[in-house]
Each structure stands twice: as C-alpha cells, then as structure tokens.
Amino acid sequence: MIAHAAKAHRERPWLLLLPVVAFLGVFFLVPLGQVVASSVTEPELTLAHYREFFSDGFYLLVLGRTFATALLVTLACLVLGYPLAYAAVRREGTIALVMLTLITLSLWTNFLVRTYAWMVILGNRGPVSAAFRALGVVPPPEILFTRVASTLGMVHILLPFMVMALYAVMRRIDPAYLRAAQGLGAPPRAAFRHVFLPLSAPGIVNGCTIVFILCLGFYVTPVLLGSPREQMLAGLIGRQIEELLDFGQASAMAVVLLAATLGLFWIYNRFVGIDKLWG
Amino acid sequence: MSTGNEAQSSRRKALKQIGAAVAGAVAAPYVITSRAASAEPLYVNTWGGVWEEAAAANLFAPFTKETGIEIKTVSPVSFAKLAAQARTGVYEFDVTTLGGGDIVRANDAGLIEKADDSVIDRSKLAPDMVFQNGVASHAFSTIIAWRKDRYPNGGPQSWADFWDLKRFPGSRCLQSYAARVLPLALLADGVPKDKLYPIDVNRAFSALERIKPAIRVWWTQGQQSQQLLRDGEVDAIGIWHSRTIELIKQNAAVDFTWNQGEIDRAYWVVSKGSPRAKQAWRFIQSAVSPERLARFCLQANYGPLNPKSLQYVPQSEMRFMPTAPANYKVQFEQDVVKAEPQLAEFTKRFEQWIAR
Amino acid sequence: MTRFSDWFAWLVLLFLAAPLAIVVPMSFSNAPSFQFPPPAWGVQYYRAFFADPRWLQPTVNSFIIGAATAVVTMALGIPAAFAIVRHRFAGRGWVNLLLLLPLTAPHIVLALGYYTYFGRLRLTQTYLGVVLAHTCLCVPIVYLTLSAALKGFDRNVERAAMNLGANPWRVFRHVTFPMLRPAFLVAALFAFIQSFDETVVALFISGRDASTLPRKIFDSLRTQADPVVAVVSTLLLGIVLAGTIASRLAARRRRVETPA
Numbered sequence: 001m002i003a004h005a006a007k008a009h010r011e012r013p014w015l016l017l018l019p020v021v022a023f024l025g026v027f028f029l030v031p032l033g034q035v036v037a038s039s040v041t042e043p044e045l046t047l048a049h050y051r052e053f054f055s056d057g058f059y060l061l062v063l064g065r066t067f068a069t070a071l072l073v074t075l076a077c078l079v080l081g082y083p084l085a086y087a088a089v090r091r092e093g094t095i096a097l098v099m100l101t102l103i104t105l106s107l108w109t110n111f112l113v114r115t116y117a118w119m120v121i122l123g124n125r126g127p128v129s130a131a132f133r134a135l136g137v138v139p140p141p142e143i144l145f146t147r148v149a150s151t152l153g154m155v156h157i158l159l160p161f162m163v164m165a166l167y168a169v170m171r172r173i174d175p176a177y178l179r180a181a182q183g184l185g186a187p188p189r190a191a192f193r194h195v196f197l198p199l200s201a202p203g204i205v206n207g208c209t210i211v212f213i214l215c216l217g218f219y220v221t222p223v224l225l226g227s228p229r230e231q232m233l234a235g236l237i238g239r240q241i242e243e244l245l246d247f248g249q250a251s252a253m254a255v256v257l258l259a260a261t262l263g264l265f266w267i268y269n270r271f272v273g274i275d276k277l278w279g
Numbered sequence: 280m281s282t283g284n285e286a287q288s289s290r291r292k293a294l295k296q297i298g299a300a301v302a303g304a305v306a307a308p309y310v311i312t313s314r315a316a317s318a319e320p321l322y323v324n325t326w327g328g329v330w331e332e333a334a335a336a337n338l339f340a341p342f343t344k345e346t347g348i349e350i351k352t353v354s355p356v357s358f359a360k361l362a363a364q365a366r367t368g369v370y371e372f373d374v375t376t377l378g379g380g381d382i383v384r385a386n387d388a389g390l391i392e393k394a395d396d397s398v399i400d401r402s403k404l405a406p407d408m409v410f411q412n413g414v415a416s417h418a419f420s421t422i423i424a425w426r427k428d429r430y431p432n433g434g435p436q437s438w439a440d441f442w443d444l445k446r447f448p449g450s451r452c453l454q455s456y457a458a459r460v461l462p463l464a465l466l467a468d469g470v471p472k473d474k475l476y477p478i479d480v481n482r483a484f485s486a487l488e489r490i491k492p493a494i495r496v497w498w499t500q501g502q503q504s505q506q507l508l509r510d511g512e513v514d515a516i517g518i519w520h521s522r523t524i525e526l527i528k529q530n531a532a533v534d535f536t537w538n539q540g541e542i543d544r545a546y547w548v549v550s551k552g553s554p555r556a557k558q559a560w561r562f563i564q565s566a567v568s569p570e571r572l573a574r575f576c577l578q579a580n581y582g583p584l585n586p587k588s589l590q591y592v593p594q595s596e597m598r599f600m601p602t603a604p605a606n607y608k609v610q611f612e613q614d615v616v617k618a619e620p621q622l623a624e625f626t627k628r629f630e631q632w633i634a635r
Numbered sequence: 636m637t638r639f640s641d642w643f644a645w646l647v648l649l650f651l652a653a654p655l656a657i658v659v660p661m662s663f664s665n666a667p668s669f670q671f672p673p674p675a676w677g678v679q680y681y682r683a684f685f686a687d688p689r690w691l692q693p694t695v696n697s698f699i700i701g702a703a704t705a706v707v708t709m710a711l712g713i714p715a716a717f718a719i720v721r722h723r724f725a726g727r728g729w730v731n732l733l734l735l736l737p738l739t740a741p742h743i744v745l746a747l748g749y750y751t752y753f754g755r756l757r758l759t760q761t762y763l764g765v766v767l768a769h770t771c772l773c774v775p776i777v778y779l780t781l782s783a784a785l786k787g788f789d790r791n792v793e794r795a796a797m798n799l800g801a802n803p804w805r806v807f808r809h810v811t812f813p814m815l816r817p818a819f820l821v822a823a824l825f826a827f828i829q830s831f832d833e834t835v836v837a838l839f840i841s842g843r844d845a846s847t848l849p850r851k852i853f854d855s856l857r858t859q860a861d862p863v864v865a866v867v868s869t870l871l872l873g874i875v876l877a878g879t880i881a882s883r884l885a886a887r888r889r890r891v892e893t894p895a
Contacts, residue, residue: 013722016714017730020774023711028737028771031748038751058635080647087644099648101883106651108875110832112852113868117654119856120661124511125670127657139429142450144512145495159651217741219835224856228497231634234743241747241839243359243630254744265739322843328860352689353843355854367754371842502860510668510859 032258039255042248049252063256066233069151070215076155077162077211078204085166085203089173103167107160115221118153119144122225150226157221158214162207169203202272209268213261233257320349321558324356324375328502329525333578338566345565348558355500358385365390365551373553374562376545377413379615380458384622385548386411392549398560404567405586413546414563416572417581420542420601420610421459424508424523424535425515435515437539438467442490449514451490452507455497457629458622459541460487462613463517466539476617480625484632497633508533521580524599540610542601544584576600658872661865669859684866690851694867696841697831697848700762704769704830705823708777711770712822716781738775742835745772750839760842768836773826780825784818 039049053059088099106114120126122143132140143149173196181191219234226232231239233253240250323339325331331352339350353372358381364370377385385391394412401409408415423441425434429449435441441451441463453460462475464486470479495513498504505522507513509531523535547566549559565571567584573591576583582602583589597603601610615622657671662680664673684690719731737745749768750759758764792814796806812819834849841847848867855861 013718013724016718020711020715021730021733024733024737024771024774027767028745031745031752032740034752035744035748080650083640084644084647087641097883097887099644101879102648102652104883105876105879106655108828108879109655110834110849110852110868110871110875112834112849112856113658113871114654116852116856116864116868117657119859120657120669120671121654123669123671125668127671139449142495142512156651156654159647213739217743219741219743220853224853227495228633229491229635234741236634237743237747239634241750242357245359245362247747247751250747254747257741258744261739261741327858351843355858367759369754369757369759371760500858500860503858506668506859510670 035251035254038247039251042251049249053252053256062231062233062236065230066216069232070212073151073154073158073215074208074212077159078208081159081162081166081207085163085170088167089170103160103163107164111157111220114157115153115224118149118156118225122149144225145227147226147230150222153221153225154215154218158211161210161214165207165210166200166203169206170200173199205272209264213264216261217257319555320351321374321555321562322351322353322372324372325352325354326356326501327354328505329579330501333575337571337574337578341571342562342565346561361385361390361550362388368552370550370553373550373555373559375548375550376416377548378543378545379613380456380622382411382413382546382548383615383619384626390551392551392553392556395556395560398557399564408567408584410546413548414567415584416545416547416567417576417583418542418544418602419581420520420540421454421517422520422523422535422537422540423515424518424533426511427532427534429514434534436536438463441515442467444493447515450495451493452496452498452504452513452516453494454517455499455633457626458618459543461625462541472611476614478618478621478625480621520601524580537606538609540601542610542612655872658865658868662869664862664865667862680863680866684863690863690867693846693848693851696845700765700769700847701827701831703766704773705826707766707770708773708826709823712774712777712781716778716785720782720785734778735775737771746836746839749836753840759840760845762845765837765841765845765847768840769830769833772833773829776825776829777822780822781818784815788815
C-alpha cells in the first residue's frame with residue numbers, strides 16, 4: 001500500500017505545482033517578457049533605445065554612477081556591519097538580546113519610515129543643521145537633496161541586511177576553533193585574522209551580494225533624499241514612466257538593470273550556489 | 280414524537296432564514312450598484328493644502344449639495360498622468376486644472392475632452408473664458424520670493440537679480456514647468472517684456488545653464504514649494520503668489536515682490552474619454568459661477584477670471600490678487616498662443632535637460 | 636582591539652537606531668514643518684490622521700490587500716513546497732529557480748511591466764491587480780520558509796500514521812499540518828508584511844480607491860508637506876517594535892524549553 005501511495009505521489013507533483021507555475025507564468029513572466037519586448041518594439045521595431053543607451057554619455061554616466069554608488073554603499077555596510085555582527089555573536093544574555101532586537105527592528109521597519117527619518121535629520125531645520133549652526137558654520141551646508149544624503153540613507157537602510165547575513169554565518173562558527181588556535185599559541189589578533197575571518201567569508205560574500213544587488217535597483221530612497229541631477233538608474237526609469245512617457249526607452253533601461261542584476265546572481269550561483277544566499 | 284416535530288419546524292425555520300440571507304447576499308450587489316450608478320463619485324485632481332481646503336468648502340460642497348454627486352479628490356497633479364489616462368483608458372481623475380502652457384499642449388495632443396456645449400451654458404460665462412476646450416477659473420502669478428533671514432537687506436527684485444549669485448548667494452528653486460520657466464530665463468538675460476514671444480529657446484537654455492548649479496530642487500507640487508520656502512531649504516524661489524501670501528499670513532520669515540511676476544491662468548479641463556464627462560462639465564460650470572469662484576479665490580488668494588465674481592471681492596482683498604491694477608502693471612502675462620508651435624518641442628528638451 | 640571593535644559596534648548600533656527614534660517626537664509636533672526639535676507639542680496630527688479618509692482608506696486597503704495576498708500565496712506555495720521538497724522529478728531545479736525568480740528582479744522593472752500589462756487588462760487601480768502582483772512578489776519568501784520547515788520535518792511520524800491505516804489526506808490533516816502550523820503562520824505573516832510594506836510596484840499600479848499606505852506615504856514625502864506622515868511612521872514603528880520584541884522573547888523561550 002505504501003509503495004502504491006509512493007508511486008501515486010511520484011506522478012502527482014505536477015498537479016501540486018501547476019497552480020503556482022501557471023500563476024507565475026501569467027502574472028510574472030508575461031509582464032517581464034513584455035518589458036523586454038517593449039524595449040525593441042516601442043514605438044516601432046527598433047534597436048535605437050539600446051544604441052542610444054550605450055552611446056549617449058549621459059546614460060553611461062548614470063550607469064557608472066549607479067555601480068559606483070552600489071560599491072561604495074556595500075563597502076560602507078561591510079565596514080560598519082562586521083564589528084556589529086561580531087559583537088552580537090560574542091555577547092550573551094540581555095546585551096545580545098538588545099543588540100539583536102535593535103538590528104531586527106531596523107531591518108523590519110519600512111524603508112519609507114527610515115527615509116522620512118533622514119529627511120528630518122538632514123533637513124534645514126533638523127539636528128545636523130542645528131549642530132553646524134552651533135559650531136558657527138552659517139549658513140549650514142545643504143545636505144538634503146544631495147548625493148551624500150541619498151548614499152547615507154541607503155547605507156542606513158541596507159546595513160541590517162549585511163549584519164544579518166554576517167551574523168547568520170558567524171553564529172555557526174564553532175568557538176572551539178578559536179580556542180584551539182589560542183591553545184597553539186596564537187595571540188587573539190592573529191587568531192581572529194587567520195581563523196575567524198576566513199570562516200566568516202561566506203557571510204561576507206552573502207552580505208555584499210545582497211546589499212550590492214539591492215542597491216543597484218534602489219528606487220525609493222535616492223528619489224526622496226537625493227538630487228534629481230544625480231539620479232541613479234532606477235530613478236531614471238521611474239522618471240521615464242511618470243513624466244516622459246517614453247516606454248521604449250524606459251524598457252531598454254529596465255532590461256539593462258535586469259540583466260546586470262541577473263548576471264550578478266548567476267555569478268553568485270556559479271561560485272556559491274543560489275540556495276545559500278538565504279542561509 | 281413531539282420533539283421530532285419541533286426539531287423539524289425549527290430546522291425549517293432555520294432553512295428559511297438561511298435562504299433569505301443567501302437571496303439577500305446574491306441580490307445585494309445589484310441593489311448596491313444600481314444605487315451607486317446614480318451617485319457615482321467624480322474624481323477631481325487637486326493641488327492640496329489651502330487650494331484643496333478652499334475648493335472643498337466653496338466648490339465641492341455646494342456642488343454635492345445641489346446635485347448629490349460626491350467629489351473625491353486625487354493628488355498629486357501630473358500632466359503625464361493625464362496623458363497616460365487618455366492612452367490606457369484607466370482614469371485616476373476626471374477633472375483637473377491646467378496652466379496656459381499645459382492646456383495648449385494637452386489640447387494639441389488630444390488629451391482633453393471637447394467643451395460639451397450641451398452641458399455648458401456659455402451665456403453665463405464671459406466670452407474668453409472658454410479657451411482651448413478648458414474653462415478659465417482664476418489667475419495666479421509666479422513671483423520671486425525669498426527668506427528674510429537669508430537676505431535681511433532685501434531679496435532679488437527682478438529675475439536678473441535672482442540669477443545674480445554674487446549679489447544674492449545661496450540656493451534657488453524653480454518649478455519643473457518649461458512654459459513658465461523659459462520666459463523667466465529670458466527676462467534674466469535682459470530680454471524686454473514685450474519681446475519674449477516667440478521664445479528664443481537656445482538663449483533661454485544657455486541662461487538656465489548659468490542658474491542650474493544653484494537650483495537644489497525643481498518643484499512640482501504647490502505644497503512642496505511652500506514647504507521648501509517655509510523650512511528654508513531654499514533661499515530664493517520662483518513660486519506662486521498665493522502660497523507665499525499664505526506663508527506671510529502665517530508669520531513666516533519670507534517676503535516677495537510682484538515685479539516681473541508671470542501671470543498664468545488656471546483652466547478646468549476634463550480628461551479625454553472619461554466616462555463621467557457629463558457630470559464633470561456640470562461641476563466645472565458650477566465651479567466658475569460668480570459667487571462660488573469669488574469665495575474660492577478669497578480663501579486661496581487667487582484672482583477670479585469671471586468678471587461677475589469681482590462684485591463679491593472686497594476692495595481690501597484686491598491687493599493679494601495678481602489682476603489688481605497696481606500689481607498687474609509690473610507683471611507680464613504668458614502668451615501661450617504665440618508659444619504654441621514651440622511648446623511640445625521645448626518641453627521635451629526641458630525634461631531631458633533637467634535630468635542631466 | 637576587541638575593546639575598540641566593541642565601542643565601534645555600539646556606535647554603529649546607535650547609527651541604526653537613533654534615526655528611528657526621531658520619528659516619535661516628530662509625530663507629537665504641532666508645527667506644519669519638518670523642524671526638529673519641534674517648536675510646539677500636541678496631538679493634532681494624531682487626530683488629523685484618524686479623521687482623514689485620505690489616510691485611513693489606504694491603511695485599510697493595505698490590510699485587505701496584505702491579507703488577500705497572504706491567502707493566495709499560501710494556497711499556491713504550500714502544494715509547491717511539498718512537491719519540490721518531497722519529490723524528485725525532471726525539471727526540479729528549473730521550478731526551484733522559477734519560484735525564486737521574483738526575488739531577483741528589481742521592483743522598478745516589474746513596476747514598468749505591470750503598469751503596461753495590467754493597464755491593458757484594466758487591472759490597475761484595482762485591489763485584484765495589486766493582489767496579483769504582490770502574490771508573485773511574495774511567492775519566493777513563502778516558498779523558502781515552507782521548504783526550510785519541510786526539510787527539517789521528520790517523516791517517520793507520517794509513516795507511523797500511515798502504518799496505522801490513515802490515508803494521505805488524514806495524515807496531512809491530523810499529523811503534518813498541526814506540526815507545521817507554526818511554520819505556516821510564519822510564512823503567511825512574512826507574505827502579509829512584504830505586501831503591506833511593498834512600495835515601488837504599488838506606486839505605479841495602485842491608485843485612487845485601491846491606493847496602498849506605502850504609496851500614500853511616498854507621495855506625501857515627495858511633496859514634504861504632510862506632517863501626518865510622522866504619525867503613520869510612529870504607528871508602523873510601534874507595531875514593528877511590538878512584533879520584534881515578541882518574536883525575540885518567543886525565540887528565547889523556545890531555546891530554553893528545548894535545550895539543543
């Protein structure tokens with residue numbers, strides 16, 4: 001009877017899978033395919049949008065700026081996030097609880113709420129400006145609506161992702177390894193550099209991948225905090241949709257962004273395996 | 280078996296009740312939709328803030344009371360949404376207001392409904408109120424306003440001053456609206472008021488290049504411009520007079536000048552293909568009726584364009600209106616008819632230029 | 636060095652948490668501007684929020700859409716997770732990839748696709764359209780949560796039940812489901828939260844009556860003009876804080892109750 005049930009199950013997976021595959025096919029793959037199709041068919045069959053994208057200095061500048069900002073944000077998150085993850089792993093009891101609660105709180109709070117907080121902080125009537133005025137710098141430098149504000153906001157929002165990715169890996173590093181290294185005579189700094197750091201490498205790779213990819217496609221924060229003159233790719237696509245109504249050009253840019261993102265995921269999958277990304 | 284009979288009758292009663300409930304549930308949508316069809320709301324695009332409050336009190340409420348048609352507001356205002364609606368047939372709003380530059384563009388591109396003479400009573404309107412398939416409502420001005428704490432000795436008194444970053448250093452803000460901004464750039468470059476149109480586009484853009492580094496934000500929504508000035512995020516701004524006057528009435532540290540102000544007119548239009556076009560035109564007729572328009576303008580600080588409204592405006596309030604003779608003579612009016620052939624092209628160039 | 640890195644860690648934590656703290660006092664400000672510290676205090680904006688249908692309607696919409704999305708995503712995801720985890724078949728890798736694909740596409744790209752595609756189908760500005768789009772976006776996270784739970788599930792219990800004569804459906808109803816219920820709840824909660832918070836796609840395809848709360852917040856932040864946004868932010872923050880503390884305490888209790 002069990003063998004019969006097992007055989008029946010072997011034929012059945014398709015029935016279980018059909019709803020989700022059909023659903024994603026119609027409501028996910030089709031719109032995505034349409035974007036790719038529009039990039040060469042709007043307003044008529046043409047490669048002009050791609051040609052313009054790769055030859056016009058402006059678009060290449062935006063692309064370069066997007067990658068450069070993503071790189072900067074990723075490095076900043078790594079430098080800030082590693083010590084925090086390290087401390088959270090090593091501490092115990094209430095302190096660890098507090099740390100993890102604050103990190104999780106930051107992670108779960110809506111992007112928009114955090115962006116709003118930065119609009120207040122960096123605004124002309126906010127604490128940063130007040131501090132400058134107190135130090136005698138009048139008029140205070142304008143930070144809101146600049147690239148600095150947008151980068152700072154992105155680092156703040158993406159930092160918890162980096163910390164959690166690092167934490168998930170660091171947590172599984174057996175402290176016995178460090179004790180063994182110290183038992184063999186290694187000073188704490190060397191034990192960290194030669195034992196802990198390499199063992200935490202998968203976490204670093206995970207965190208950097210997640211943050212970099214999220215940053216490439218970031219729309220909300222750069223649009224609200226940043227300068228319209230120094231837009232990134234996602235903001236430019238949004239502007240094409242909302243104001244210029246140039247769907248062909250918007251689709252071409254979207255395809256470039258999608259290709260870059262999928263390319264990075266493919267590279268990650270090649271070297272690490274996509275299932276490991278989410279721990 | 281009396282209990283059996285009781286059980287049977289109570290079950291029958293329960294079944295009847297369930298049956299009635301099911302029938303009610305099935306019939307309900309039809310009842311609701313038929314009632315809703317007659318009271319389907321009208322969606323009006325609004326600029327928020329005082330504009331919306333004044334409109335709600337003086338234009339929407341009386342209309343709803345009179346006709347029973349509810350008005351729902353939608354913001355923000357966006358020309359691109361108007362264009363997208365005409366294309367996709369999915370309407371976020373039925374009625375919106377457009378400035379002179381935009382109404383010509385919209386009419387040329389077929390984005391607004393033709394003025395429906397079966398609903399509009401032209402005898403009640405002044406002859407020039409119906410323009411390019413829109414109905415003129417009120418006049419407003421783009422004027423120069425500044426922060427008194429940034430320029431305690433007085434701010435820029437002309438657009439040339441506004442462009443003068445040496446005498447008036449600091450940040451600037453202008454509206455993201457090509458038809459309004461290009462003439463200002465020409466004035467700053469020294470072109471006399473009467474020689475602005477047709478617009479020398481290349482000269483305007485090279486003048487704009489000079490001010491671009493100082494522009495922190497290109498504002499798109501009325502409330503946004505007001506907020507930027509109120510919070511001091513920008514030092515000098517080209518902003519609507521009504522928003523500035525409101526700030527001054529709230530004792531904000533701002534000041535402005537009427538000099539070289541650019542007068543524009545707001546026109547009510549109906550989105551092309553809207554299924555509620557007839558109700559929309561009824562609303563528009565009501566919104567420009569003399570008394571309602573006057574009350575709206577008084578609350579929101581605009582100049583009514585229906586001549587019959589002026590009888591409801593007390594003399595003391597005239598100084599806030601761009602159409603008052605004393606204010607009018609130092610300003611200039613947009614000549615959208617002369618600019619018409621160039622509009623679409625320089626607007627597109629402007630949109631692309633802004634993003635760079 | 637560890638002392639320094641500890642200090643640094645606390646500084647970073649401050650950097651993470653302090654901005655969130657600013658939102659709360661802002662909601663009690665009486666001024667119409669973004670001034671901090673606020674010049675005057677009061678609850679006028681709380682009152683404004685609870686009386687304004689232009690804020691309440693999107694809030695209600697987001698709850699409705701989130702709940703519907705969670706239901707649909709679970710209905711699709713539960714059978715799929717079972718199928719993939721418990722069966723070997725040709726194309727398994729591809730289906731796995733398909734289920735994770737929505738996680739990889741940037742939302743702005745999807746927003747563009749949905750805007751034109753749903754626009755043509757007249758699904759924009761409707762609850763249905765947003766639910767369909769959000770379901771696609773939530774499938775990966777539900778799938779990942781469920782498959783993680785299934786992978787750690789001991790099938791011997793099921794086999795014991797079957798040996799005692801239960802048919803597959805009874806086994807699922809009386810054995811599998813009750814044991815997996817916590818994971819199901821967590822997956823449904825994740826789906827709800829992701830839909831509730833989703834901003835970019837909702838920005839382009841929700842609208843008018845089916846507007847979502849994130850879309851309303853975004854529009855209001857763009858014009859910087861509505862201080863009620865501070866109230867909304869504080870309420871959202873409060874909910875997340877309560878949820879975070881609850882989940883952390885639950886995790887701690889679980890660790891105490893089941894010593895590894």
